[in-house]
Amino acid sequence: MTRKIILDVDTGIDDALAIAYALGSKELELIGVTGTYGNVLVPTGTRNALAILELFGRTDVPVFAGPDHARAKESFEVLEISQFIHGKNGIGEAQIPDAKRQVEAKSAVDFMVESVREYGDDLVIVPVGPLTTVAAAMEADEEFAANAHIVNMGGALTVPGNVTPWAEANINQDPEAADLVFRNARDITMIGLDVTLQTLLTKEETAEWEALGTVGGDFLAAATNYYIGAYDEIAPYLGGCGLHDPLAVGVAVDPSLVTTLDINLKTDTEGETRGRTIGDETRLNDPVKTGHVAVGVDVERFLAELMRRLTDLAAGTAAR
Numbered sequence: 001m002t003r004k005i006i007l008d009v010d011t012g013i014d015d016a017l018a019i020a021y022a023l024g025s026k027e028l029e030l031i032g033v034t035g036t037y038g039n040v041l042v043p044t045g046t047r048n049a050l051a052i053l054e055l056f057g058r059t060d061v062p063v064f065a066g067p068d069h070a071r072a073k074e075s076f077e078v079l080e081i082s083q084f085i086h087g088k089n090g091i092g093e094a095q096i097p098d099a100k101r102q103v104e105a106k107s108a109v110d111f112m113v114e115s116v117r118e119y120g121d122d123l124v125i126v127p128v129g130p131l132t133t134v135a136a137a138m139e140a141d142e143e144f145a146a147n148a149h150i151v152n153m154g155g156a157l158t159v160p161g162n163v164t165p166w167a168e169a170n171i172n173q174d175p176e177a178a179d180l181v182f183r184n185a186r187d188i189t190m191i192g193l194d195v196t197l198q199t200l201l202t203k204e205e206t207a208e209w210e211a212l213g214t215v216g217g218d219f220l221a222a223a224t225n226y227y228i229g230a231y232d233e234i235a236p237y238l239g240g241c242g243l244h245d246p247l248a249v250g251v252a253v254d255p256s257l258v259t260t261l262d263i264n265l266k267t268d269t270e271g272e273t274r275g276r277t278i279g280d281e282t283r284l285n286d287p288v289k290t291g292h293v294a295v296g297v298d299v300e301r302f303l304a305e306l307m308r309r310l311t312d313l314a315a316g317t318a319a320r
């Protein structure tokens with residue numbers, strides 16, 4: 001049986017790998033991609049998502065645009081560090097043709113709300129950017145929070161943040177949205193830096209994609225090599241690039257890839273810890289735990305799954 005999935009992306013290099021992971025997973029039916037801001041502006045991210053879907057021959061997957069800035073702000077500008085990690089075009093300056101189609105007229109918020117109403121337990125939402133769109137969906141439909149199943153890339157519980165000592169990048173973009181989502185979601189799995197910085201890719205693996213001699217393999221290798229180069233500069237002690245977003249998709253396919261801690265979550269929105277993901281003290285004694293924070297990951301198995309799925313997908317694209 002396949003599980004329906006909506007990917008909410010700020011495409012982004014690891015977002016691109018997450019899209020590829022979803023496309024390469026027979027267990028998943030990607031019913032839509034929703035585009036948020038973060039690594040790039042919304043129009044750049046949706047442009048990339050559409051182009052990647054076309055590259056992999058999946059023009060059947062619709063792309064929707066979400067809000068273009070955080071709840072507490074009036075606009076959004078790409079941070080310098082995001083440009084450094086993902087390149088100006090978001091996909092490591094890799095060049096792939098524009099898609100022949102455009103984003104849908106329907107908003108990402110409406111698409112999420114309608115999909116949860118229609119598919120309920122058969123659907124998983126995987127946000128791998130700021131939680132602005134998911135928070136807006138929660139506000140738009142009072143049953144959304146109770147019915148949506150969410151596997152989110154964002155946050156850090158047992159390790160420091162990657163933007164401030166407290167805050168991870170996706171949460172840092174819109175802490176108010178993250179707080180609303182964590183406090184209200186009935187079922188949310190947090191795939192944070194605790195685990196995503198344990199899953200790393202190196203140029204040894206991307207050489208396998210290059211060796212395929214296909215346009216899909218070339219794209220995956222070029223974008224990921226740029227990302228690896230950025231990680232070599234900002235976190236040389238890791239020895240590879242963090243597979244943040246694809247790990248969230250991996251867990252949506254197979255939750256046994258991670259071990260989780262059941263905990264009711266919140267996000268700090270005030271003071272120096274703004275953007276910190278942490279247990280909600282007011283729900284500490286609530287017997288129902290709505291949050292599941294990944295604290296352990298089967299690194300070897302995940303890397304093998306990622307390489308198998310992405311390599312098979314890229315092998316099926318046109319020769320370079």
Ligand code: BDR
Nearest residue numbers: 012014015128169170244
């Ligand atoms: C997250 O931030 C973004 O830069 C990545 O795409 C990922 O979703 C990692 O902190």
Ligand code: CA
Nearest residue numbers: 012015128129
């Ligand atoms: Ca992302």
